Amino acid sequence: MKARVYVMLKTGVLDPQGEAVRHALGSLGFDGVQGVRQGKLIELDLADGTDEAVIAQMCDKLLANTVIESYRIEVL
Amino acid sequence: MKARVYVMLKTGVLDPQGEAVRHALGSLGFDGVQGVRQGKLIELDLADGTDEAVIAQMCDKLLANTVIESYRIEVL
Numbered sequence: 001m002k003a004r005v006y007v008m009l010k011t012g013v014l015d016p017q018g019e020a021v022r023h024a025l026g027s028l029g030f031d032g033v034q035g036v037r038q039g040k041l042i043e044l045d046l047a048d049g050t051d052e053a054v055i056a057q058m059c060d061k062l063l064a065n066t067v068i069e070s071y072r073i074e075v076l
Numbered sequence: 077m078k079a080r081v082y083v084m085l086k087t088g089v090l091d092p093q094g095e096a097v098r099h100a101l102g103s104l105g106f107d108g109v110q111g112v113r114q115g116k117l118i119e120l121d122l123a124d125g126t127d128e129a130v131i132a133q134m135c136d137k138l139l140a141n142t143v144i145e146s147y148r149i150e151v152l
Contacts, residue, residue, distance in 0.1 A: 032126060034121040037118070
């Protein structure tokens, strides 16, 4: 089975990487870019029948820093 | 308007970051993780009415390295 985990910085946490992208888009002539946030997309290839709770444990322990990041799990 | 861009390494391109995550998950006792690929998730806050073709240009010029990465655009 496959699963996707989306990890984003929580609202209010400064995102210098996203800010750099926003600035670069402006420099390239793309107007109207009001904000950019950059996160991670992790595709997992797991043993069939892996419980979503196990994936959440993976996120809590390794994939996301839950102090500053939130995550969303999508089982495919 | 908001849009999300998902950037992943193309199939066949080595992903050492994903491989490191796979190994770390195994070390933490998560069995059955057969593969991990790590990509980027970019959330854009754009001027209303921005065309999807413009977002594709942003991807081609800056957000993705189309030699080794593929991207998918989702307009919210």
